[in-house]
Amino acid sequence: MLQPSSKMHRGAGPRAPLLAALTLVLAACTPTSERVAAALDQPSVLAAQGWSMTGSLASGRLGPTATLLPNGKVLVAGGQGPDDYLLVAELYDPATGAWAPTGSLAQTRQDATATVLPSGKVLIVGGHVGGAPRASAELYDPATGTWSSTGSLSTGRGNHAVTLLPTGKVLVLGGQGSTTLTHRQCRAV
Missing domain, CATH: 2.120.10.80 (Kelch-type beta propeller)
Structure with a gap:
């Protein structure tokens, strides 16, 4: 699961707004979501964009x-x-x-x-x-x-x-x- 610290994200899967500046993204890792899987393998790229793992x-x-x-x-x-x-x-x-x-x-x-x-x-x-x-x-x-x-x-x-x-x-x-x-x-x- 990903949490943005300050930015919103348009990604695969349902999203639930938690607070004004926090969104929980449920990333569905399917054959059609290779970009999500690739991003999960590069936590530094996500962190640079304001995301953190949960x-x-x-x-x-x-x-x-x-x-x-x-x-x-x-x-x-x-x-x-x-x-x-x-x-x-x-x-x-x-x-x-x-x-x-x-x-x-x-x-x-x-x-x-x-x-x-x-x-x-x-x-x-x-x-x-x-x-x-x-x-x-x-x-x-x-x-x-x-x-x-x-x-x-x-x-x-x-x-x-x-x-x-x-x-x-x-x-x-x-x-x-x-x-x-x-x-x-x-x-x-």
Whole structure:
């Protein structure tokens, strides 16, 4: 994991804003991210650009969610590992630079979305596994470190957009289902 000390970075993988001048980048090391792998092999180049190394995830993954929690920690959930899709979730503590396991998802999912609700819980919606879209949703409770199933979308989708509405509902729109979904196919949950 990389932390910039003063500069922002456009890199591969999800990013979670931690503080105004700090960003956590989850670098996905896949065959298409050779530049990320090369940069990791040259820590002096990264340091010269204001980056420093921090702890590493226990489970490397592609397409997870990364969510800044109200307590300042970052929840990383799901995604695809080197061998299979992942149920595991981990918490990053920027104060220590360390990762810790937390409760596991009920269903595997890649390219889902995660939204912090007014209650402080995190809603994970949709995603896909092997190209098959998920319609299910789960809630993460940071106080207990557990997940629970909640309502489902009428149409499964991954790579979609979400926004938290002033009413506390989450608007889910677009994305990829069994076909590419348009902005007209949205739902407030």
